Structures are given as structure tokens and as C-alpha cells.
Amino acid sequence: MNIYKQIINEIKKNDKIIITTHVRADGDCVGSAIGLREMIKHTFKGKDVKASYEYVDYLKFLGRCDEIEDSEFENALVISVDNAELSRANDKRIEKASKIIKIDHHPNVNPFGYINFVEDEKSSCAEIIFDLFLKLPRRKISIKGLEAIYTGMMTDTGFLKYKSVTGDTFKKIGLLYDFGVDGTKIRNTLDEISIEELRLKGYVFEHMESTPNGVLYAIITPEIREKYNVEYDEASNMVGALSNVEGHPIWVLVNEYKPDEIRCRVRSLEIPINEVARNFGGGGHKNASGIVVKDYETVNKILNALDELLKN
Secondary structure (H helix, E strand, O other): OOHHHHHHHHHHHOOEEEEEOEOOOOHHHHHHHHHHHHHHHHHOOOOEEEEOOOOOHHHHHHOOOOOOOHHHHOOOEEEEEOOOOHHHEOOHHHHHOOEEEEEEOOOOOOOOOOEEEEOOOOOOHHHHHHHHHHOOOOOOOOHHHHHHHHHHHHHHOOOOOOOOOOHHHHHHHHHHHHOOOOHHHHHHHHHOOOHHHHHHHHHHHHHOEEOOOOEEEEEEOHHHHHHHOOOHHHHHHHHHHHOOOOOOOEEEEEEEEEOOEEEEEEEEOOOOOHHHHHHOOOEEOOOEEEEEEOOHHHHHHHHHHHHHHHHO
16 A cells, blocks of 8 residues: 555544644645645545644735644644654644654654655655645545645745756646636735835845855844844745855855744755754755754854855
8 A cells, every 4th residue: 555545544534633734834834734634624524624833924815724622632633744853843732642644845854653754855745735635536625725735835946946846846736727726816925025024125135244155144133123023934034035146056044033042044056955954953955954043153153064065
């Protein structure tokens, strides 16, 4: 029995299903969770299926998560999507679950769950969820679920420009269009930016710096976010403002969440940077990783390590 059939059989066997994601939600984890919930709800009638994920303002068009009581986790099948490590689960009540299935596309450094399904060559977890949907013999899903899957695939591929994208990814995007997804509407919604964010982007352009060998970086503090009236999540999206600058194939957005929690979003064009991220307690993909540290001394060490990577 292949792993897709295993997962489908487990969904059939369990009447109570809860879907969780990783902390610091993004388009892929939210899109995967909603897409899977809508797929199960409409294909397998009578299932009590709920999704737990953190609210992100720029994804509000997809809807808010479900309210879930503590007791519901005890006898539920929990499906963790787009989460590489159990410790990074957005909902810590996952530990109460008797059965966990992991569906993910990050490097499988920390396996968990009695079914551990990881395809790290896939462009997004949402693409795996769509694969699961296509393998259902009598599949049904709402347009909301399809839009969520599309959002997950598009945001986690940088709108189809990352190296993880394959011809098969494009075919699936085409199918989503055929099934009724309005990609233009969603792209326009995701591209929308407030005046405050635009002004913050100007600050990033004015204050970005470079290491000797070409690591481009910018630092955003809580004071700067307050000055420009921009929330943390919107500020984190400024990592894209540093991309595709000639002579700077690695870029980093340092977004200080609070004094002892400084979050670094590391990106690159070709050079794998996830090993550096792992060395500092972070992780992620070869060209998109994250690191959380406690002080700027460690931030400088990360920048130096990335600079040395470019030098070599």
C-alpha cells in the first residue's frame, strides 16, 4: 500500500480530525491546512474536521481558523502539515493526540508521527496536499479549499520563480485554474500593500547594508515597526524587497520580535544556506531558511558565516 492510500485510509477510519501547522504561519501552512480541511469535509461527509493555524493579516481573505476545545485533541487524528519539527507546532495541544500524521516538504531532519510523509523535493506542502486530493477516487472540495492550495503553492515558490518549481508544478497550477481558481484575483490580493508598508519598504531600501562579499541585509526593530505603524508579519514580508539585487546572491531580513527573540529570514538565489541556518539552531530549505537568536552578537556571527560562504 502506498503512503497516499495509507493516509486516505486513516482519514476514512477517524471521525474526528484536527489539522495543525507550524508557528509563525505563512501562506503554505495556512493554505495546506485549509485545503486539507475542505477536501476532507466535502469528500468524506460526516467527518468532524477542524484546522488550527495562526492568524496572518495578509492571508485574512482565506478565513480564520476553527475554535477547538482542549478535550477534542485526546481522541482525534491529528495531521500536521508543513511542519518540520514537533517542537515547532503552532498548537502545543498536539502532544495530547494519540495519533499524528506528518505531511511536509522540509528536509526530514526530525521525523515524528506514526505516518511520517515527507517529500522534500516538492515546491510546497500545498502541492503535496493537492496530490493527495487528485488521488481521491471520488474527490470533492470547495472553491475556498482550492484557493487556499493555490495560495500555498504560489507563496512558497515566490510566485513560481524558485528552483523547487517543476513542470509538474505548472501543470497543477493549470488544473487549479481549470477547477475555477481566479489566480489574478488572489495575486492582486497578495500583492496589495498599505501606505505604511510602502513607507517601511523605503526605510529598508535606505538602511540596507552589505557584508564585504555581498550578503545584503536589513534590520527592523520594534521601534521601527511602531514608527511606521506596521505589524510584525507585514514587516517580515520585507525580505522580498532585498531580493534580486545584482552582486548580492544572499540576503537576510533581521526582524526583532522582542529583545531576546531576533528572527532572521535568510534567502539565496543558488547557494544553499540551510546548513548555515542549522548551525545556528534554525533550518528550512536550501534557498529559504529561518533562524531565531537571542542577541545581535549572534546575528553578526550569522552574517559572517554567510559572508564566508559567499567568499568560498
